[in-house]
Amino acid sequence: MKAICFYFQIHQPFRLKHYRFFDIGNDHYYYDDFADDDIITRIAQRSYLPANEMLLDMIREHGKKFKVAFSISGTALEQLEQYVPEFVDSMKELAATGCVEFLSETYAHSLSSLYDPDEFALQVKAHDEKIFQLFGQRPKVFRNTELIYDDDIASMVYALGFKAAITADAKHVLGWRSPNFLYSSASAPKLKLLLKNGKLSDDISFRFSNPEWASYPLTADKYINWINELPQEEQLINLFMNYDAFGELQPRESGIFEFMRALPRFAAEHDIQFWTPSEVVSKFKPVAELAVPYPMSWTDEARDTSAWLGNTLQQEAVRKLYSIGERVRLCRDRRIKQDWNYLQASDHFFYMSTKHNDDGSVHSHYSPYDSPYTAFTNYMNVLSDFMTRVEEQYPTSIDNEELNSLLLTIRNQEQEIEKLHREVEMMRNNIVNDTTGDFPIDENVPAPAEEEKPAPEPEPKKKAPAKKPAAKKAPAKKAEPKKPAAKKAPAKKAEPKKPAAKKAPAKK
């Protein structure tokens, strides 16, 4: 028995428009909506939609036997919702069959896992929330941006509660080992690892329609035979690819859709099943631990992070970006948050690669820029403007620690106020319920909780009768309208306090 685990990636970044240095400080809209619309609509029409239809047919035809997994980045989902809403509907339909698993990733398809652990955790949560809202699933398996993975990331992922992660089969990590097993992480042994079978995956996504390839033309029969002929103990075949392999990288007329449709039939003949990553994790036991001290990925010949961080341009841009991460997280401005997400997309750094060999042609194929230097210039101009905006919110003259403590004070006070208000309300209710008049009411209403019990007996007793008539009349009329008032109060009080606190240190 063998199992094929299909996983498809869907990602689109928000591309930046041509942003000149004159625009810095004047224009705060950074995106090339036309290009985004154009590209995602084209890919959806040529690839995503027909591929979804294909999967739906296959699932219907083969019952619950055909299963796949998806990871869709948050930015891609936003674009799809906006420009190709019919795709989101079709995805929901797929989700409803129960044969599709959604994987977790960073919302912005970012490199935060390498630079900013806090940001990483936030983005993963944001993404999972979005998936839950749209498809009603809580992802259990994690896949990082472009399958970037190392031991540190494993620990973070495990800490976030995932039971497995998906990653690549870099030769320099695997060595003699086969990717066709389930592994576990060396740094977090309970985290299972599914490794991409690079050869068999790329046969479909890159070589399928290449007539110069020795195995051309590839048929489902032949392909399943390859899998069947693998050694008996290699039971897990992970086929990970970009979803646009169907219809875009491999055009429709190459027969890629028919190839896929035929796979389950031939697989059934050899008792090869289709499992989702979660199933794989629950049914297989890891054979060994995998130590990955340096990050690997599924991109470029080197299978490392050099596609995004290979030259000084890329390093500088990423460093500058994450240098303000903490600040941005303090902000509450929605537009800043949104831009922050979009600017983190790994694609921006991918465009800045100065590789000139075969890898280089892949980079320039996807890049909207004519050279990596233009890509860098444009990105840095945008980032300069963005940083100025963050700066306006929280001037750099206050250091992060000071700012943090100020914000903490504000937040604590907010919570304190809310707590006290709740107390007031509770006490009011007590008074209302207290018909005997034994329960004392303190004049000093926002008193801390401790003072409640050991309140001095004699004094309140004197006051209590005085207040009683009022309190007794109140219950029907006053108690109820007071509730909403109490809730609003903390919000109102807290708001004006913040700017006051912010301004004070700024003056210094």
Place this chain on the structure above:
Amino acid sequence: MKALMFGWEFPPHILGGLGTASYGLTKGMWQNGDMDITFVIPKPWGDEPKEFANIIGANSTPVAWRDVNWDYVQSRIGNVMDPQMYFNLRDHIYGDFNYMSTNDLGCIEFSGRYPDNLLEEINNYSIVAGVIARTVDCDVIHSHDWLTYPAGIHAKQVTGKPLVIHVHATDFDRSRGNVNPTVFSIEKDGMNNADHIITVSNLTRRTVIEKYGINPDKVTTVHNAVEPLNEELLNLEAPPGKTSKVITFLGRITMQKGPEYFVEAAAQVLHKVNNAQFVMAGSGDMMDKMIRLAAKRNIADRFHFTGFLKGKQVYEMLAASDVYIMPSVSEPFGISPLEAMQMGVPSIISKQSGCAEILDNVIKTDYWDINAMADAIYSIIKYPAMYNELREQGLAEVAQITWDKAGAKVIKIYRDLINR
């Protein structure tokens, strides 16, 4: 293999890029080994490097018989060439040129520059070439640029050896379309008579094919290269106390070099940036116009003109620069960005330059696209990573562009011609 080359300039006494390129190529071919090169120039000064080429001066080649003795020749031209060569040449005078103005050695005087009577010098040069071709044994004749095409043709007629002409520029580049008919006819004649044509870029190759109507099979591109700089130049440092960024234009201030686009881009950048200075180094017929333009754009306080720079001054200027820019409207090759890169200066070049075909780690813009040019300047002076990346990658890249590779290509062309 023996090659007879005709050139007009040879270092150290050069007037433009032609001399540098001729020298580099000759040396590069010599580095490939098994090359015996005779290089003819109008007027050698005696301090030319002679280790890889046998230099013959056209002004020391007799065209009329003079009865002179060895010692006299030694005292007159001994510093330039071997007197024995003079006597060998004298034995091959093929006509009576006494009607021409010749000196005491029976030689015609040459200025070796670009004088007003240039056409006459070109004609005289080809007369001399006849004597040399009869004397010097060769397998291939190689003419550098249009001034020497007639000499090459003459030598070909005398020896019957294949003629290669090397197009360093065409009159279409120099005149922006207003071609001088005399020059055009000399160029066209040379190309028609050549057995093979070498162009310094694909841009020039297209010009040769399209404007001169030459069969594409006969035209090959061999890109120019650069000589590594010596330690002294590499160690030049920016003057102390330099506080602002320096953006430099270096070249003749003529229509071909697109100086006005540089001024316009400078105006845009200075609008936004304070600590930048723009330098226009060089001289030319458009200089006054550029000074007026800078004043009109109200940037004259941070836009400087240095006048013509020569020799080491060029490298001192580059050492003080943060950006080098060459917005040429039409540049057959353009060797100066490579020199800037050697000095570690990030370069911006126009897509209409031949060198753009072989350079990756520079910024390429259209010559008219002042917005893109300004963006690039801003980015380099504002973002250190951009500067460093272009600098480091540029240094590494230009170190790979060597003359021996170009020389090997030319030798291959020779072989194909000889074995044809």
